[in-house]
Amino acid sequence: MNAKPIAVILASGGLDSCVAAAWAARDYELAFFHADYGQRTLTRERAACRAQAAHFQVHRLWEVDLGFLGRLGGSSLTDPTLPIPQGAREAPGLPSTYVPFRNALLLAAATAWAEVIRAAALVIGANILDNPGYPDCRPEFFQAFERVMELGTGPDTRLKILTPLLYLDKAGIIRLGLELGAPLHLTWSCYQENLLACGRCSSCRLRLQGFAAAGVADPVRYVPGGRHAWREAEGPGEGA
Amino acid sequence: MNAKPIAVILASGGLDSCVAAAWAARDYELAFFHADYGQRTLTRERAACRAQAAHFQVHRLWEVDLGFLGRLGGSSLTDPTLPIPQGAREAPGLPSTYVPFRNALLLAAATAWAEVIRAAALVIGANILDNPGYPDCRPEFFQAFERVMELGTGPDTRLKILTPLLYLDKAGIIRLGLELGAPLHLTWSCYQENLLACGRCSSCRLRLQGFAAAGVADPVRYVPGGRHAWREAEGPGEGA
Numbered sequence: 001m002n003a004k005p006i007a008v009i010l011a012s013g014g015l016d017s018c019v020a021a022a023w024a025a026r027d028y029e030l031a032f033f034h035a036d037y038g039q040r041t042l043t044r045e046r047a048a049c050r051a052q053a054a055h056f057q058v059h060r061l062w063e064v065d066l067g068f069l070g071r072l073g074g075s076s077l078t079d080p081t082l083p084i085p086q087g088a089r090e091a092p093g094l095p096s097t098y099v100p101f102r103n104a105l106l107l108a109a110a111t112a113w114a115e116v117i118r119a120a121a122l123v124i125g126a127n128i129l130d131n132p133g134y135p136d137c138r139p140e141f142f143q144a145f146e147r148v149m150e151l152g153t154g155p156d157t158r159l160k161i162l163t164p165l166l167y168l169d170k171a172g173i174i175r176l177g178l179e180l181g182a183p184l185h186l187t188w189s190c191y192q193e194n195l196l197a198c199g200r201c202s203s204c205r206l207r208l209q210g211f212a213a214a215g216v217a218d219p220v221r222y223v224p225g226g227r228h229a230w231r232e233a234e235g236p237g238e239g240a
Numbered sequence: 241m242n243a244k245p246i247a248v249i250l251a252s253g254g255l256d257s258c259v260a261a262a263w264a265a266r267d268y269e270l271a272f273f274h275a276d277y278g279q280r281t282l283t284r285e286r287a288a289c290r291a292q293a294a295h296f297q298v299h300r301l302w303e304v305d306l307g308f309l310g311r312l313g314g315s316s317l318t319d320p321t322l323p324i325p326q327g328a329r330e331a332p333g334l335p336s337t338y339v340p341f342r343n344a345l346l347l348a349a350a351t352a353w354a355e356v357i358r359a360a361a362l363v364i365g366a367n368i369l370d371n372p373g374y375p376d377c378r379p380e381f382f383q384a385f386e387r388v389m390e391l392g393t394g395p396d397t398r399l400k401i402l403t404p405l406l407y408l409d410k411a412g413i414i415r416l417g418l419e420l421g422a423p424l425h426l427t428w429s430c431y432q433e434n435l436l437a438c439g440r441c442s443s444c445r446l447r448l449q450g451f452a453a454a455g456v457a458d459p460v461r462y463v464p465g466g467r468h469a470w471r472e473a474e475g476p477g478e479g480a
Contacts, residue, residue, distance in 0.1 A: 064308045068349070074356045094394045101352040104392045108348040109308070112341040116312045136392040144391050147384040152344045152376040154334040 004029040005120035006060075007162070008110050013048030015187040015207060016125030016165055019173050021056060022182035023164045024123045031060035031117060033110045037102060038070010038078040041194055048188035055183045060117060064109050075099040077191060084191045085202045095133045097191065097202065103136035104145065107161070111149050115157045122149075123162045129169045130206055139166060170210025178216065185219035199226025244269045245360035246300075247402070248350050253288030255427040255447060256365030256405055259413050261296060262422035263404045264363045271300035271357060273350045277342060278310010278318040281434055288428035295423045300357060304349050315339040317431060324431045325442045335373045337431065337442070343376035344385065347401070351389050355397045362389075363402045369409045370446055379406055410450025418456065425459035439466025 007028035009021045021030055034049045036042050046063065053061045070078035076085065076096040085096055103126070110122050126137045135141065146161045153159065165173050177184050189207045190197035197204050199222045208230045211218040218227070247268035249261045261270055274289045276282050286303065293301045310318035316325065316336040325336055343366070350362050366377045375381065386401045393399065405413050417424050429447045430437035437444050439462045448470045451458040458467070 065305065068304045069352055072352055072356045094396075098394065099352075100355040100394075101348060101389075101392055104388055105345075105348040105352060108341060108345040112309055112312055112339075112345060115340040116314045135394060138391060141388065141391040144384065144387040148344055148381065148388055149341075151378060151381040151384050152341055154338065154340075154375060156334075 006031050006114075006117060007121040007123050008033050008114045008117075008119045010106055010110055010122065010124045011049045011052065012125075013045035013052070013188050014125070014203075015170075015177070015184060015189055016127060016173055018052050018125075018184065018187045019177035019180065019182045020123050020125035020162075020164055021052065022177060022180040024121075024162065025056055026180075028121065028123075030056050030058050031113075031119060032056075032058050032062070033106075033113060034061070034063045035066045035106055035109065036063070037066040037099060037105070038068075040077065040080060040084075040192070041188070041190060044188050044190075044194040048186055051186040052183060055186060062113055064113075066105055066109065069099060069102060069105060072100060086200050086205075093133060094135075095131075095202075098134055101136065103134075103141070107145050107149075111153065111159060114159055115153050118157075119159065121160050121162050123164070125165050125173075126163055127165045127168055127173065129167065139163070142166075170206050171213035174210050174214040174216070178214070187220065189220075193223070196221050196223045197226060198223055199229040205230040246271050246354075246357060247361040247363050248273050248354045248357075248359045250346055250350055250362065250364045251289045251292065252365070253285035253292070253428050254365070254443075255410075255417070255424060255429055256367060256413055258292050258365075258424065258427045259417035259420065259422045260363050260365035260402075260404055261292065262417060262420040264361075264402065265296055266420075268361065268363075270296050270298050271353075271359060272296075272298050272302070273346075273353060274301070274303045275306045275346055275349065276303070277306040277339060277345070278308075280317065280320060280324075280432070281428070281430060284428050284430075284434040288426055291426040292423060295426060302353055304353075306345055306349065309339060309342060309345060312340060326440050326445075333373060334375075335371075338374055341376065343374075343381070347385050347389075351393065351399060354399055355393050358397075360398065361400050361402050363404070365405050365413075366403055367405045367408055367413065369407065379403070382406075410446050411453035414450050414454040414456070418454070427460065429460075433463070436461050436463045437466060438463055439469040445470040 011032040076082035131137045191201040191203045192198045251272040316322035371377045431441040431443045432438040
């Protein structure tokens with residue numbers, strides 16, 4: 001008998017949403033939501049997401065096409081003509097990897113699904129410490145969106161947004177993941193590559209620093225030299 | 241020289257958004273946003289939207305695919321196996337034509353575009369008097385969404401939501417449209433048909449009642465007898 005309420009996980013295939021799923025799995029039946037928003041590494045992310053869904057024995061997986069978001073341009077995460085930043089921290093201001101209003105769109109699409117399958121919660125692995133420049137990772141953004149969900153859905157729908165990682169840094173997220181037995185070997189973080197992680201993009205560096213700080217080896221594979229590239233001195237203009 | 245700020249119109253092809261566009265055209269350069277969300281009458285709505293865009297000499301028209309919303313099911317507006325309500329007013333409660341969280345999704349997608357083209361406003365023709373059962377047509381919903389836009393977009397983005405028709409009924413909207421010279425002959429409201437309006441669905445009835453109350457003839461074409469069908473007594477359970 002499974003009488004747990006349903007939680008929709010905004011599952012990217014990455015490390016954060018995997019740990020968020022492991023956290024939610026204790027109290028909820030998981031439903032995985034994955035979006036194509038034109039990200040360069042879509043194929044690899046989707047494979048990671050499906051592998052995690054299998055690991056968690058998820059019965060509901062919804063892959064949705066928000067590809068128009070990538071075609072809007074304006075983000076290095078979706079536009080192959082713009083360089084992916086290579087520092088672990090991006091320069092101050094709006095990061096070049098910011099995708100216009102992406103989290104609001106993901107939350108809106110996930111809410112529509114959550115309303116139909118009568119879920120009780122949306123779970124998003126957002127965290128603010130490692131992503132200070134993203135406006136749509138701030139706690140007040142999620143609070144405001146929760147209000148929109150409350151007002152914009154039917155009277156029988158009761159949905160909350162859960163952000164279990166909001167105030168953790170990458171090392172803290174990795175430690176929590178290890179505690180919970182999250183399948184970190186099935187996650188993908190690289191912004192750049194689809195087969196072996198590059199180790200050099202901002203997302204790889206943040207991940208590798210996090211594993212180093214947590215004192216464990218990252219179980220995913222990197223290009224030759226990639227695993228240690230984050231220790232190299234970073235060039236000017238690419239952050240500290 | 242055109243130094244007007246840009247307003248993104250959530251253009252459905254219908255009467256309300258056409259009047260909202262005519263209203264906004266006085267102060268803004270218009271950009272038309274139209275979404276496929278799996279509505280039954282998509283082809284006809286899109287044709288109406290394009291004809292209006294041509295009328296307003298719009299340079300930016302973005303047609304976006306939110307078709308997954310229709311495939312979620314749960315709404316008579318997108319699911320051909322559910323009957324379209326035939327009364328001018330639907331029964332109390334959540335209308336069967338409610339599409340889960342649709343307006344939030346439309347606003348989120350339009351906001352992403354608005355951020356990229358540096359628009360100053362989103363304009364939506366929502367009105368609460370004729371749509372009392374839709375949670376996502378309420379003023380507080382739009383206020384809450386505006387807060388999400390403020391928090392979830394980049395620091396240089398300043399976007400407001402304009403709802404010029406919020407407190408008007410259909411007759412009031414038609415009168416305003418006539419005053420502003422809105423191309424009402426290019427609008428499409430029928431939920432059911434693609435060629436000649438049925439006159440019997442809830443949307444046609446509301447429209448025809450509005451034209452009657454405004455004392456002018458509706459310029460669009462109806463199936464034989466359809467134009468006067470709304471005067472017929474309505475069956476039980478279909479509203480007053």
